[in-house]
Amino acid sequence: MKPLALNLALALLALALFLASLAVGPAELGLSESVRGLFAGGGEAASIIMREIRLPRALLGLGIGFTLGLAGAVLQGFLRNPLAEPGIIGVSAMAAFGAVAVFYSGLAGAALYALPAGALAGALAAVLILMALAARNGSTLTLILAGVALSSLAGALTALVLNLSPNPFASYEIIFWLLGSLKDRSIEHVWLALPLMAAGWLLIALSARAIDALSLGEEAAASLGVHLGRTRFLIVAGVALGVGAATAVAGTIGFVGLVVPHLVRPLTTRMPSRLLLPAGLGGAALLLMADVAVRLVLPAGELNVGVLTALIGAPFFLWLVVRARREVF
Amino acid sequence: MFHGRKRASLSFSLFLAGAALAIPAHAEPPARVMSLNVCTDQLAMALAAPGQLVSVSFLARDPDLSPLHREAERYPVNRGMAEDVFLARPDLVVTGTYTLHNTTQLLKRLGFRVEEFSFVQTLDTIPRDIRRMGALLGREEKAEAMAADFEAGLAEVEADRCEPRPTALAYEQNGVALGKGTLADTVLAAAGFRNLAAEEGVEGMAPFPLELVVEKKPDIVIVPGGDGDAPSLGAFVPRHPALRALPATRIGAFVPRGSWSCGGPAVLEAVKALHALRREIKSCEAPPLPAPLPLEGRGKGWGSARSAPKKNSLTPCGLTPTPNPSPQGAGLSHMDFEFLIGPPPLTPPLKGEGDSEVSAPPSPLRGGVRGGGPGEAEQRLHPYAIALPQGGREPVRAAVAPPCGEAP
Amino acid sequence: MRLAVENLDVSLSGRPVLHGVGLTLAPGEVVGLLGPNGAGKSTLMRALAGQIAASGTMRLGDDDLTALPPAARARLLAYLPQSRIIGWRLMVGDLVGLGRLPWRGFGARLRPHDTEIVSRALELMDVAHLAHRPATELSGGEQARVLAARAVAQDTPVLIADEPASGLDPAHQITMMRALRRLAGEDRAILVSLHDLTLAARWCDRVVMLKDGRLAAEGPPEAVMTAGNLASIYGVAAHITRDEGGLILAPTGLTEGGAP
Numbered sequence: 001m002k003p004l005a006l007n008l009a010l011a012l013l014a015l016a017l018f019l020a021s022l023a024v025g026p027a028e029l030g031l032s033e034s035v036r037g038l039f040a041g042g043g044e045a046a047s048i049i050m051r052e053i054r055l056p057r058a059l060l061g062l063g064i065g066f067t068l069g070l071a072g073a074v075l076q077g078f079l080r081n082p083l084a085e086p087g088i089i090g091v092s093a094m095a096a097f098g099a100v101a102v103f104y105s106g107l108a109g110a111a112l113y114a115l116p117a118g119a120l121a122g123a124l125a126a127v128l129i130l131m132a133l134a135a136r137n138g139s140t141l142t143l144i145l146a147g148v149a150l151s152s153l154a155g156a157l158t159a160l161v162l163n164l165s166p167n168p169f170a171s172y173e174i175i176f177w178l179l180g181s182l183k184d185r186s187i188e189h190v191w192l193a194l195p196l197m198a199a200g201w202l203l204i205a206l207s208a209r210a211i212d213a214l215s216l217g218e219e220a221a222a223s224l225g226v227h228l229g230r231t232r233f234l235i236v237a238g239v240a241l242g243v244g245a246a247t248a249v250a251g252t253i254g255f256v257g258l259v260v261p262h263l264v265r266p267l268t269t270r271m272p273s274r275l276l277l278p279a280g281l282g283g284a285a286l287l288l289m290a291d292v293a294v295r296l297v298l299p300a301g302e303l304n305v306g307v308l309t310a311l312i313g314a315p316f317f318l319w320l321v322v323r324a325r326r327e328v329f
Numbered sequence: 330m331f332h333g334r335k336r337a338s339l340s341f342s343l344f345l346a347g348a349a350l351a352i353p354a355h356a357e358p359p360a361r362v363m364s365l366n367v368c369t370d371q372l373a374m375a376l377a378a379p380g381q382l383v384s385v386s387f388l389a390r391d392p393d394l395s396p397l398h399r400e401a402e403r404y405p406v407n408r409g410m411a412e413d414v415f416l417a418r419p420d421l422v423v424t425g426t427y428t429l430h431n432t433t434q435l436l437k438r439l440g441f442r443v444e445e446f447s448f449v450q451t452l453d454t455i456p457r458d459i460r461r462m463g464a465l466l467g468r469e470e471k472a473e474a475m476a477a478d479f480e481a482g483l484a485e486v487e488a489d490r491c492e493p494r495p496t497a498l499a500y501e502q503n504g505v506a507l508g509k510g511t512l513a514d515t516v517l518a519a520a521g522f523r524n525l526a527a528e529e530g531v532e533g534m535a536p537f538p539l540e541l542v543v544e545k546k547p548d549i550v551i552v553p554g555g556d557g558d559a560p561s562l563g564a565f566v567p568r569h570p571a572l573r574a575l576p577a578t579r580i581g582a583f584v585p586r587g588s589w590s591c592g593g594p595a596v597l598e599a600v601k602a603l604h605a606l607r608r609e610i611k612s613c614e615a616p617p618l619p620a621p622l623p624l625e626g627r628g629k630g631w632g633s634a635r636s637a638p639k640k641n642s643l644t645p646c647g648l649t650p651t652p653n654p655s656p657q658g659a660g661l662s663h664m665d666f667e668f669l670i671g672p673p674p675l676t677p678p679l680k681g682e683g684d685s686e687v688s689a690p691p692s693p694l695r696g697g698v699r700g701g702g703p704g705e706a707e708q709r710l711h712p713y714a715i716a717l718p719q720g721g722r723e724p725v726r727a728a729v730a731p732p733c734g735e736a737p
Numbered sequence: 738m739r740l741a742v743e744n745l746d747v748s749l750s751g752r753p754v755l756h757g758v759g760l761t762l763a764p765g766e767v768v769g770l771l772g773p774n775g776a777g778k779s780t781l782m783r784a785l786a787g788q789i790a791a792s793g794t795m796r797l798g799d800d801d802l803t804a805l806p807p808a809a810r811a812r813l814l815a816y817l818p819q820s821r822i823i824g825w826r827l828m829v830g831d832l833v834g835l836g837r838l839p840w841r842g843f844g845a846r847l848r849p850h851d852t853e854i855v856s857r858a859l860e861l862m863d864v865a866h867l868a869h870r871p872a873t874e875l876s877g878g879e880q881a882r883v884l885a886a887r888a889v890a891q892d893t894p895v896l897i898a899d900e901p902a903s904g905l906d907p908a909h910q911i912t913m914m915r916a917l918r919r920l921a922g923e924d925r926a927i928l929v930s931l932h933d934l935t936l937a938a939r940w941c942d943r944v945v946m947l948k949d950g951r952l953a954a955e956g957p958p959e960a961v962m963t964a965g966n967l968a969s970i971y972g973v974a975a976h977i978t979r980d981e982g983g984l985i986l987a988p989t990g991l992t993e994g995g996a997p
Binding site: 025026027045048049051052053054103104106112114165166167169170172173176184186187188302 | 502503504536538539540541543544546559560561562563564565566569570571574575
């Protein structure tokens with residue numbers, strides 16, 4: 001498929017799902033009511049629902065999905081590892097732990113900004129640890145095993161911090177941190193996360209040439225004029241910013257970054273840089289779709305969207321593991 | 330609902346009868362009593378004789394859960410563990426039915442006397458729990474006075490209800506609403522509100538979508554007041570900007586901190602606070618309600634008639650002429666009612682407004698009644714309201730905590 | 738452009754690997770880099786390619802090679818590493834197109850000029866017919882030539898190839914060496930490390946022999962690839978003959994004392 005056509009098709013899909021996300025919710029608003037609510041403003045219920053509840057949710061679905069798809073694609077490209085993904089290699093879990101540690105310890109009071117600050121630190125630590133490991137032994141297995149260890153450790157530490165919190169409600173929130181959700185986010189969360197995620201996108205985009213060259217290995221890439229240290233910095237910072245911000249406001253949403261690059265890669269030239277934009281758009285589409293689905297499946301109780309992405313992603317991961325033994329992607 | 334309540338109260342009476350049999354009146358009251366649950370803590374602390382209560386649960390010191398948290402500082406605390414009990418060797422352990430169930434079984438096997446209090450609590454169960462605790466502790470007189478006080482106070486408020494009843498939503502952490510069958514539901518009803526969550530079919534505590542809150546536009550949303558210094562994400566939901574955007578909805582803590590977390594005497598403070606709020610936000614268009622709640626469980630008959638609109642009350646209720654020929658119409662005095670209904674009840678006569686409400690909120694609340702409409706500035710002045718967005722918690726903590734040590 | 742290296746010292750993890758190696762590489766010549774395993778051939782090449790730290794002087798024309806930014810260096814010197822890594826199921830044409838990266842602006846696509854250079858590189862390495870096949874599905878020899886074509890597509894005055902002929906069948910070994918000679922014919926300087934002595938003797942203008950990180954011998958194959966040098970450097974006895982195309986060397990056994 002021509003890159004332009006592919007990107008256009010995925011962008012249209014994401015847009016359609018964005019609109020669907022705006023249209024779905026417990027308050028049964030008609031189409032015209034929704035549209036008027038979105039644009040008219042004022043204190044009408046429809047307007048508040050559209051602007052304060054559904055729009056932030058749809059925007060976060062778009063932005064976080066884009067971030068996760070992009071982060072998965074760039075990590076796979078950079079590490080030349082088809083199983084790399086922020087969730088699997090433990091970046092999301094560490095980001096969640098960072099957010100939890102800063103937020104629930106009350107260091108920053110109940111301030112919202114404490115969440116991304118902690119999450120960025122956690123994500124950064126995770127990416128640095130993994131890069132250090134990958135530099136020494138870049139095998140797929142090492143990375144995945146390190147990710148398992150890191151995820152378990154971060155999960156345990158998250159549970160520990162939540163249990164130690166004097167707030168009796170805190171320990172119930174582990175579900176949110178392990179299996180994220182976009183429920184009841186506000187426009188404040190959008191403003192908190194979107195600029196950070198956008199900065200992450202930019203850094204990742206700047207690494208596009210380098211990850212192309214890296215498909216031939218680090219030596220060949222360096223001989224092609226790629227500055228490996230700079231590339232590593234761009235990707236570490238970009239992934240930490242994006243995934244950190246996403247996790248801070250939505251918890252750990254796994255597997256989007258794994259599934260989407262694999263789904264769209266066959267539609268591209270497989271050149272890692274050519275995969276970035278389609279993976280981002282596909283990630284946005286997938287997360288929006290999952291987030292619409294959780295609202296339709298259980299309208300009242302509402303499933304965490306992280307549950308659904310894991311239900312889709314984990315079997316896919318298994319299938320990839322089996323396939324990875326025989327094939328190159 | 331009516332039916333269910335009746336059955337529940339019947340079985341409860343039987344239970345009470347059983348309990349009464351188990352404790353012969355002449356038996357020595359237990360010398361060492363231990364309470365393992367924050368709700369039994371409230372009753373035990375309020376009723377126990379000096380030196381009788383050896384320890385209370387550690388949660389009794391949490392101002393968000395325990396109205397008598399200052400009182401609790403005077404007692405040692407326990408963690409509700411069987412070991413705690415074993416070492417303290419109490420004559421009586423009081424705890425909740427559902428909490429620490431394993432501990433309860435273990436203690437019973439070890440030969441301790443354990444009395445459990447149900448935590449399906451409503452306004453109806455409170456006087457009975459007070460009396461039962463009194464009987465268990467050998468403090469019947471004090472308990473009777475307290476229960477009667479409670480009933481009288483409640484009746485007074487209930488008699489002052491009128492139409493239209495504004496809608497209210499008790500919205501907890503993570504967007505969980507308190508629906509039918511909860512203590513909050515009965516408190517809202519007693520204060521003259523309609524519980525939106527119950528009307529939307531919420532039973533007990535269940536998630537209530539934010540979108541529905543916006544769509545239904547409740548007149549008030551009661552959000553958790555102070556969540557202490559420990560933040561939680563769930564606390565964001567009741568503070569969501571979408572709620573703030575509702576132009577005519579008042580959002581606040583409204584009830585004194587911790588006052589309705591347990592069915593105890595302090596719940597009356599919640600009822601009174603909400604009742605005052607109700608008078609403040611909407612004037613009466615119809616006469617006081619006849620009997621929106623079934624009353625057979627109330628123990629003391631319909632005491633509410635006694636305390637129907639006070640002569641000098643400034644509420645619009647009292648001043649509204651009524652087309653209804655009911656005896657509760659305007660112009661009838663307090664004494665008239667007593668005369669009509671019969672001999673005064675056993676409870677001590679009501680004291681004048683102001684001094685009877687030990688933990689009543691300070692005057693701004695009353696001032697609000699005269700103030701009329703729910704203006705913006707006034708909303709911020711409301712002592713129980715938290716001024717959203719952030720930063721509103723401090724005033725809550727400062728203004729809300731009632732002088733619990735002196736609670737009835 | 739003339740590559741001149743003097744007094745090159747390299748240490749890897751604190752262990753000295755190269756000791757004062759000097760080397761020149763003139764446009765138009767193919768220089769073979771010989772020596773036993775562990776002699777420092779790959780280390781020398783990686784040092785020249787700027788991938789590991791080295792002390793000493795490395796000049797390319799008038800430029801100090803060590804001071805050039807990576808992108809500028811990549812436009813002057815192409816390096817074909819020994820490890821043959823193909824990360825994704827890239828099409829051969831796209832893979833070879835990666836060689837144009839140093840010449841492309843950020844986000845720019847291949848211009849017609851780039852495409853032309855890429856197709857010449859494909860033809861040179863005899864892989865033009867594979868241009869639309871996934872590189873991962875080719876045979877090892879084909880992959881080696883495709884990767885070499887990538888280095889060729891960099892279109893640099895200097896090409897350094899680390900064992901490009903290993904693992905190739907005889908015909909493709911010859912194709913590879915012929916391609917390198919043709920590149921040299923375009924006035925480029927080629928440094929190629931080889932294990933096949935005959936291949937080195939017949940296709941290289943000069944050979945440089947390393948032993949234990951030091952320059953052991955240097956000169957035209959006829960002068961340097963002697964039985965004595967082979968014995969002292971490789972520790973092998975060889976049957977050496979010649980035909981009209983040059984020397985033919987076949988190792989026949991170990992010398993007294995075995996391999997050094």
